[in-house]
Amino acid sequence: MAQVSLEGIRKVYPNGFQAVEATDFTIRDGEFVVLVGPSGCGKSTLLRMIAGLEDITEGTLKIGDRVVNDVDPADRDIAMVFQNYALYPHMTVRRNIGYGLKNRGTPASEIAAKVEDAARMLNLTDYLDRKPAQLSGGQRQRVAMGRAVVRDPALFLFDEPLSNLDAKLRNQMRIEIKALQRRLGTTAVYVTHDQVEAMTMADRIIVLNAGRIEQIGTPSEIYHNPASTFVASFMGAPPMNLIAAQVDRGQVRINGYDGIMPAPTSANGPVTLGIRPEDIELDGQGSVPFQVDILEELGAHRLLHGQLAGQPFTVLINKDHAAQMGENRITLKPEALRLFDTETGRTL
Amino acid sequence: MADTTLETPAVAHRPRKIRWHAIGDHLVLILGSLLMILPPLLALTTASHDAVTIHREGLQLTLGDDLGKNFHAAMFEKGGFTQTVDGTLMLMNSLILGIGFAVGKIVISMMAAYAIVYFRLRFATLAFWVIFTTLLLPLEVRILPSYEAIQKLGLTNTYTGLIVPLIASATGTFFFRQFFMSVPEELAEAARIDGAGPWKFFIDILVPLSRTMIAAIFIIMFVFGWNQYLWPTLITTDESFFTLVRGIKQIVLSYTDGQIPEHGQALALAIVAMIPPVAIVIFFQNWFVKGLTESDK
Numbered sequence A: 001m002a003q004v005s006l007e008g009i010r011k012v013y014p015n016g017f018q019a020v021e022a023t024d025f026t027i028r029d030g031e032f033v034v035l036v037g038p039s040g041c042g043k044s045t046l047l048r049m050i051a052g053l054e055d056i057t058e059g060t061l062k063i064g065d066r067v068v069n070d071v072d073p074a075d076r077d078i079a080m081v082f083q084n085y086a087l088y089p090h091m092t093v094r095r096n097i098g099y100g101l102k103n104r105g106t107p108a109s110e111i112a113a114k115v116e117d118a119a120r121m122l123n124l125t126d127y128l129d130r131k132p133a134q135l136s137g138g139q140r141q142r143v144a145m146g147r148a149v150v151r152d153p154a155l156f157l158f159d160e161p162l163s164n165l166d167a168k169l170r171n172q173m174r175i176e177i178k179a180l181q182r183r184l185g186t187t188a189v190y191v192t193h194d195q196v197e198a199m200t201m202a203d204r205i206i207v208l209n210a211g212r213i214e215q216i217g218t219p220s221e222i223y224h225n226p227a228s229t230f231v232a233s234f235m236g237a238p239p240m241n242l243i244a245a246q247v248d249r250g251q252v253r254i255n256g257y258d259g260i261m262p263a264p265t266s267a268n269g270p271v272t273l274g275i276r277p278e279d280i281e282l283d284g285q286g287s288v289p290f291q292v293d294i295l296e297e298l299g300a301h302r303l304l305h306g307q308l309a310g311q312p313f314t315v316l317i318n319k320d321h322a323a324q325m326g327e328n329r330i331t332l333k334p335e336a337l338r339l340f341d342t343e344t345g346r347t348l
Numbered sequence B: 001m002a003d004t005t006l007e008t009p010a011v012a013h014r015p016r017k018i019r020w021h022a023i024g025d026h027l028v029l030i031l032g033s034l035l036m037i038l039p040p041l042l043a044l045t046t047a048s049h050d051a052v053t054i055h056r057e058g059l060q061l062t063l064g065d066d067l068g069k070n071f072h073a074a075m076f077e078k079g080g081f082t083q084t085v086d087g088t089l090m091l092m093n094s095l096i097l098g099i100g101f102a103v104g105k106i107v108i109s110m111m112a113a114y115a116i117v118y119f120r121l122r123f124a125t126l127a128f129w130v131i132f133t134t135l136l137l138p139l140e141v142r143i144l145p146s147y148e149a150i151q152k153l154g155l156t157n158t159y160t161g162l163i164v165p166l167i168a169s170a171t172g173t174f175f176f177r178q179f180f181m182s183v184p185e186e187l188a189e190a191a192r193i194d195g196a197g198p199w200k201f202f203i204d205i206l207v208p209l210s211r212t213m214i215a216a217i218f219i220i221m222f223v224f225g226w227n228q229y230l231w232p233t234l235i236t237t238d239e240s241f242f243t244l245v246r247g248i249k250q251i252v253l254s255y256t257d258g259q260i261p262e263h264g265q266a267l268a269l270a271i272v273a274m275i276p277p278v279a280i281v282i283f284f285q286n287w288f289v290k291g292l293t294e295s296d297k
């Protein structure tokens, strides 16, 4: 069990590309932190620096109280689960799970017992003598998990461990991993580009964009109070609506529709207004007209895609609400409105 | 790789009809195999006759009575200039050369490829291409300097002198390099986190993963070593280092002594010389099939 702290960690690849800008954050003992962001934003790079698979260009990395910048991955007391699992193809599940222990000189009897334990925990007991090629994707995933838990490390590192599974299995494994981590109380850093995974698994989410941290916060904070338009549009499916608006004499106006809400700040001039699709209601008496172009049936919900004041806009309604194409009127929940700086995209 | 082998049976279940092109294919294959098998067969039948018959009438298509005698003489009768070498000794020498060759080449080229692929060497790519260009310098091109080096080292008439100068292998290094590069990088990283150092990773993971490659290269290199003629002729003058390939030549050469050469024995020896390479191919073929069907990587 350990706290992990990054102080000014930066990564510049040998070709001069800066993949991660100077970052500072601390992961608390036992916390499940998810690194999320679009492809190429530096998630894996950051994780691999923590693992020791990638040199740290600058900054200090501590696991527990120990500075580990120059410590070999094997001695960092970490375990990592890879996207492609990286199981040793020629070894049985038993040997795969026990390999790390064997290399550390653990007595054979102890290895056997620990492997059995891990296998029981992950429902792998029946597969211990199979080779990875004889397992399903989900089982392989579990073996990779087993290899991580068997050593009882201070820190778990996951690099998109579920992205090779189908949607249903992914949901199931998501819950299993989270439960396992809870039970073991091991600190975990989990990389994904799937915002649903991030929302459901994380104690705290770190949103990365182009090598920079956009926001750190609990899933609810990230969802309800995104720090920037980037976070607002990246987290949540469908994403938050972002439309151009003005602040004029303390009031927010959208292209001629006045008095939508009082502006929370003293800002004046153009702003970006954000609102989640579910915070909007169809309302015959509503103050804003909304032109519906496409109606998406999701079962429990309906998604209405269309235009508000000439800008793309989406509304999510419950299945028992009637909806029709064409002209509708809506009201925006005032407490759900968020304003962002048009230039920087940061919240106001 | 696995997929193709698994899917072929499906074809066989289609409704039967005469497929002329299949018959054509088989005809070509059968003719081809006959062509290939005829010379060894002729060697076998001819080897069953005595030297005089062979000398007078040439190759024989029927079986004679001297098969056992010729084989026995070829294997156990001391011959050569010093009358100390027999077939078994030559067989041993050939085996030592073939196996030493194959094993040496595999060990050296695997380690070279490992260094090139997995270590951040400054000039890894350059080193690889330098090794690769040695393909342009086969033994025949550098035979004089090689001989001189071995002779100065006092390694003539030793197994070391026979084997070591030939085990550097650009081909082997190239194949292993390509294979290692196809092994997912995460495997090395996982092993690193699992506490396997470079040596352990090599032995515990790379070597077992490469076993089909090793088998393939072993076959090629064994046969290559087995058939070496020029280098052993040059480097060993002591008859106790003679290989089968040289032994055959020796028997036929005795013609110059004014007697009839023991053609029967030479052919018997030739057949003996054919067996190990064939056996090795058959033995390792199993590994090939296994390696191909077990989708491992």
Ligand SMILES: Nc1ncnc2c1ncn2[C@@H]1O[C@H](COP(=O)(O)OP(=O)(O)OP(=O)(O)O)[C@@H](O)[C@H]1O
Pocket (backbone or CB within 6 Å): A013, A014, A015, A017, A019, A037, A038, A039, A040, A041, A042, A043, A044, A045, A046, A193
């Ligand atoms: N060895 C390298 N040399 C140079 N640039 C690299 C190297 N590895 C990665 N990069 C670059 O660094 C950036 C971050 O890469 P990284 O693998 O961390 O992305 P990621 O966030 O994990 O993306 P994904 O979700 O696609 O896995 C990318 O723009 C990538 O092109």
Ligand SMILES: [Mg+2]
Pocket (backbone or CB within 6 Å): A043, A044, A045, A159
């Ligand atoms: Mg990645």
